Amino acid sequence: MYCLQWLLPVLLIPKPLNPALWFNHSMFMGFYLLSFLLERKPCTICALVFLAALFLICYSCWGNCFLYHCQDAALPDAAHDPTIVGT
Numbered sequence: 001m002y003c004l005q006w007l008l009p010v011l012l013i014p015k016p017l018n019p020a021l022w023f024n025h026s027m028f029m030g031f032y033l034l035s036f037l038l039e040r041k042p043c044t045i046c047a048l049v050f051l052a053a054l055f056l057i058c059y060s061c062w063g064n065c066f067l068y069h070c071q072d073a074a075l076p077d078a079a080h081d082p083t084i085v086g087t
Helices: 002-006 008-012 019-039 044-060
Strands: none
Touching: 002 008, 002 044, 008 019, 008 044
């Protein structure tokens, strides 16, 4: 399970608060995963464990799925704060 240590941080990186950055974030994560799978070639068990964890996070709509934003999930309160726009 050595290769799993490179995949688990992908699940822990939070989505940006700004909705305009969600596309860039998902593209970065997608390209990271693709390059990791092509370069490191993780074992089947690690890949299945990671895909199962990714599926469960995205299916449950906890808000940390980098593939898409769930329609039922509300935006964080900080996303509507106009004072944060300049930061």
